[in-house]
Amino acid sequence: MRATTEARTLRRVSGSQSNNSPHGDANKDNARDARPVALPLAILPLHQQRYSCHGCGNCCRDFTVQLRPHDLEKLRTQDWETKLGAPVTTEFRGVTYLRQRDDGACVFLMDDGLCRIHKEYGFTEKPIACQMFPFVPIPDDRRTRVGLSFACQSVRENKGAELQSHANDVDRMTRAVPETRVATYTAMLADAMGAKDGELDALSHAIDAYLARNDLTMRDRFDGLSWVAASLGRAKLAEVRAKRFRELVALLVSALPAELEHLPLEAVLPKQERLLRQAVYARLEDVQVHHAKSKGRWRTVLAQLLASRAFTRGKGRIPSVARGLLGDVSFDLIRGIPVLSESPDRDAIEDLLVRYARATIIGGRAWGAGYYGWPAVRGLQALVLNIACAAWLARALAASRGHAHVTIDDARDALGRIDRHAGRAPWLGSVGERLRLEYFRLDDGLRRIVRESI
Numbered sequence: 001m002r003a004t005t006e007a008r009t010l011r012r013v014s015g016s017q018s019n020n021s022p023h024g025d026a027n028k029d030n031a032r033d034a035r036p037v038a039l040p041l042a043i044l045p046l047h048q049q050r051y052s053c054h055g056c057g058n059c060c061r062d063f064t065v066q067l068r069p070h071d072l073e074k075l076r077t078q079d080w081e082t083k084l085g086a087p088v089t090t091e092f093r094g095v096t097y098l099r100q101r102d103d104g105a106c107v108f109l110m111d112d113g114l115c116r117i118h119k120e121y122g123f124t125e126k127p128i129a130c131q132m133f134p135f136v137p138i139p140d141d142r143r144t145r146v147g148l149s150f151a152c153q154s155v156r157e158n159k160g161a162e163l164q165s166h167a168n169d170v171d172r173m174t175r176a177v178p179e180t181r182v183a184t185y186t187a188m189l190a191d192a193m194g195a196k197d198g199e200l201d202a203l204s205h206a207i208d209a210y211l212a213r214n215d216l217t218m219r220d221r222f223d224g225l226s227w228v229a230a231s232l233g234r235a236k237l238a239e240v241r242a243k244r245f246r247e248l249v250a251l252l253v254s255a256l257p258a259e260l261e262h263l264p265l266e267a268v269l270p271k272q273e274r275l276l277r278q279a280v281y282a283r284l285e286d287v288q289v290h291h292a293k294s295k296g297r298w299r300t301v302l303a304q305l306l307a308s309r310a311f312t313r314g315k316g317r318i319p320s321v322a323r324g325l326l327g328d329v330s331f332d333l334i335r336g337i338p339v340l341s342e343s344p345d346r347d348a349i350e351d352l353l354v355r356y357a358r359a360t361i362i363g364g365r366a367w368g369a370g371y372y373g374w375p376a377v378r379g380l381q382a383l384v385l386n387i388a389c390a391a392w393l394a395r396a397l398a399a400s401r402g403h404a405h406v407t408i409d410d411a412r413d414a415l416g417r418i419d420r421h422a423g424r425a426p427w428l429g430s431v432g433e434r435l436r437l438e439y440f441r442l443d444d445g446l447r448r449i450v451r452e453s454i
């Protein structure tokens with residue numbers, strides 16, 4: 001069954017490549033041979049963004065690394081079990097992962113912050129997921145976009161080389177994960193509504209151009225994004241397709257930011273505040289394989305329920321979450337921290353959040369294969385919620401660190417934490433999360449939570 005599906009996918013890809021590629025003849029030959037043709041790569045086209053690994057080792061502490069058969073083969077050949085005298089992998093619910101220490105760090109992370117496999121065998125001998133991070137390849141029906149994870153410190157700090165300089169490496173790595181280079185996803189505009197040619201590109205270009213406007217305040221840029229996401233959610237899109245959809249998007253974006261002044265907002269409702277805190281908690285949940293195995297399923301679930309309830313109530317001290325990321329702090333203290341626009345680091349925070357939003361949209365991580373297969377309209381709403389969660393968490397970090405305002409480091413740490421799970425943690429793509437977004441659509445919830453936290 002699996003082989004049949006793959007064969008179908010490969011045939012479809014061969015066909016679409018031969019139709020679209022400027023190198024028509026070569027691809028026709030490929031189609032005739034029914035050999036897989038890799039989708040072309042589109043590295044994130046955001047010239048303001050840079051990246052090189054600076055070896056902070058954070059990703060070796062933060063992530064649970066799932067292994068592919070080829071990774072396991074390499075680890076066996078490298079004979080780590082003999083060298084370290086202990087297993088280097090662990091099984092959980094039928095999946096094999098790199099083993100972690102009790103503090104969550106990878107067993108190969110050395111005291112100097114470097115990777116032992118990298119040191120002894122070189123970069124290309126590490127598991128492919130470790131090599132790939134922070135690049136996120138996302139195939140659609142025409143290309144593989146390559147987005148960036150803001151869980152990486154260098155990405156957040158915007159340090160390093162131009163992204164295009166990594167193209168050969170990304171090409172090699174994605175070819176080792178063939179499903180990242182084949183068209184397996186049908187782009188969706190809204191629920192049960194496939195996107196027509198050019199609709200999603202028009203949407204991302206229009207929003208990107210608005211977010212790029214340096215003449216606007218951070219609050220107007222994100223309020224505008226929330227308004228477009230909410231307006232598209234309300235529109236009867238089935239009646240506005242192709243050229244008319246592109247015109248609708250252009251019209252909505254051209255009405256910004258003036259339209260926002262005619263649509264003043266009430267304060268955030270208590271229920272919306274509660275939902276926002278719950279959304280933050282869902283993004284902080286951090287069950288690690290070795291903890292879940294040692295504590296047992298029920299103790300793990302009970303601890304999660306208690307923490308979730310504390311976030312819902314929003315009273316008293318904040319429970320210990322995300323391995324102590326948030327120190328001992330009360331919910332009231334967090335409410336007392338001024339919003340991001342009032343920070344002395346406002347310009348740096350604005351640069352960070354705008355780069356994140358733009359990179360997420362044009363890098364393909366806002367919807368489709370980059371975000372739980374969600375349609376574009378819901379994916380945009382989820383992006384708005386992720387930004388509001390990052391803003392809330394930044395204020396919580398500022399409060400727990402004794403800062404009077406959110407600093408750029410608070411904002412960077414918060415965004416790194418929020419983006420760490422985005423598009424990966426299954427619960428953020430669940431029905432419950434969809435319902436949360438539905439509720440935020442009522443009473444201008446998305447606009448209210450963004451405006452009051454940014």
Ligand code: SF4
Nearest residue numbers: 053054056057059152
């Ligand atoms: S988080 Fe980024 S900079 Fe730090 S080690 Fe990982 S890839 Fe390198």
